Amino acid sequence: MNYMKMEIPARSENESFVRVVVAAFVARIDPTLEELNEVKTAVSEAVTNCILHGYDNSEEGIIWITASLEGNKFSLEIEDRGKGIADIERAREPLYTEKPELERAGMGFSIMENFMDELYVESALGMGTRIRMLRSFGKKSWDNH
Amino acid sequence: MQVKLIRRKIGLIVRLNGELDHHTATVFREVVDKELAKDIVQNLVLNFDNLTFMDSSGIGAILGRYRQVKAKGGKMVFCGVSKHIKKILQMGGLLTIIPILSDETKALASLH
Numbered sequence: 001m002n003y004m005k006m007e008i009p010a011r012s013e014n015e016s017f018v019r020v021v022v023a024a025f026v027a028r029i030d031p032t033l034e035e036l037n038e039v040k041t042a043v044s045e046a047v048t049n050c051i052l053h054g055y056d057n058s059e060e061g062i063i064w065i066t067a068s069l070e071g072n073k074f075s076l077e078i079e080d081r082g083k084g085i086a087d088i089e090r091a092r093e094p095l096y097t098e099k100p101e102l103e104r105a106g107m108g109f110s111i112m113e114n115f116m117d118e119l120y121v122e123s124a125l126g127m128g129t130r131i132r133m134l135r136s137f138g139k140k141s142w143d144n145h
Numbered sequence: 146m147q148v149k150l151i152r153r154k155i156g157l158i159v160r161l162n163g164e165l166d167h168h169t170a171t172v173f174r175e176v177v178d179k180e181l182a183k184d185i186v187q188n189l190v191l192n193f194d195n196l197t198f199m200d201s202s203g204i205g206a207i208l209g210r211y212r213q214v215k216a217k218g219g220k221m222v223f224c225g226v227s228k229h230i231k232k233i234l235q236m237g238g239l240l241t242i243i244p245i246l247s248d249e250t251k252a253l254a255s256l257h
């Protein structure tokens with residue numbers, strides 16, 4: 001298994017940086033451009049949620065990102081120690097947003113679910129939130145031989 | 146991200162260059178809203194030819210501008226939409242309310 005870990009301050013200017021780093025990590029298993037775009041979008045949704053909701057746009061707090069690859073299986077964890085989610089089931093519903101006044105669409109979780117194979121949300125009020133996403137890429141390498 | 150405005154009699158062309166996310170959506174909002182507030186144009190063409198990335202922040206920001214345009218009786222159309230951007234727009238339900246044209250010329254023509 002190969003992995004990488006990083007931590008960044010919860011500032012919106014870091015969103016594009018994390019997307020690029022995770023994309024570079026995944027690039028070694030030769031994903032298609034489409035797969036790479038989907039991973040980048042899922043990363044962006046999770047990191048934006050930490051900044052915007054977890055830390056309420058205060059631009060303070062830390063976000064932890066862990067990515068790992070085992071063969072063609074990719075796993076990604078994104079975590080904040082912010083305010084947490086009161087009702088995870090409701091939060092995951094398409095179009096649900098707590099911040100309509102900030103022009104949020106409530107589509108972040110739906111996009112993560114769409115672009116990744118599996119999505120797990122762990123959260124506790126006042127403690128923080130951890131998102132875990134799994135995705136397998138293309139064919140297994142031995143299929144190509 | 147850079148936002149370039151081209152003012153035409155029939156409407157305003159907005160060319161987006163770079164990535165549209167939570168961080169850059171602010172620029173997009175400010176630039177477009179300032180222009181809409183002048184009440185000179187009613188119609189908006191969003192050209193995504195040079196947009197390399199978009200997430201749900203883009204959906205929210207586009208919907209916000211759409212509501213303003215609609216309230217003033219105007220139209221909004223998209224052009225230069227890549228496969229990936231199209232997927233995001235579709236998930237956000239935008240393609241049922243905003244048409245996609247292949248390029249700026251066709252987009253402008255569709256406003257007549």
Ligand SMILES: Nc1ncnc2c1ncn2[C@@H]1O[C@H](COP(=O)(O)OP(=O)(O)OP(=O)(O)O)[C@@H](O)[C@H]1O
Pocket residue numbers: 045049050053054055080082083084085091092096097098099103104105106107108109110129201202205
């Ligand atoms: N890290 C987090 N910490 C606290 N609350 C969260 C977190 N992530 C998501 N939420 C809650 O889940 C809701 C739904 O999240 P989702 O990403 O689907 O939509 P959104 O962020 O509100 O809008 P969009 O992603 O379309 O901009 C949020 O409005 C928020 O209440």
Ligand SMILES: [Mg+2]
Pocket residue numbers: 045048049107108109201
């Ligand atoms: Mg979100």
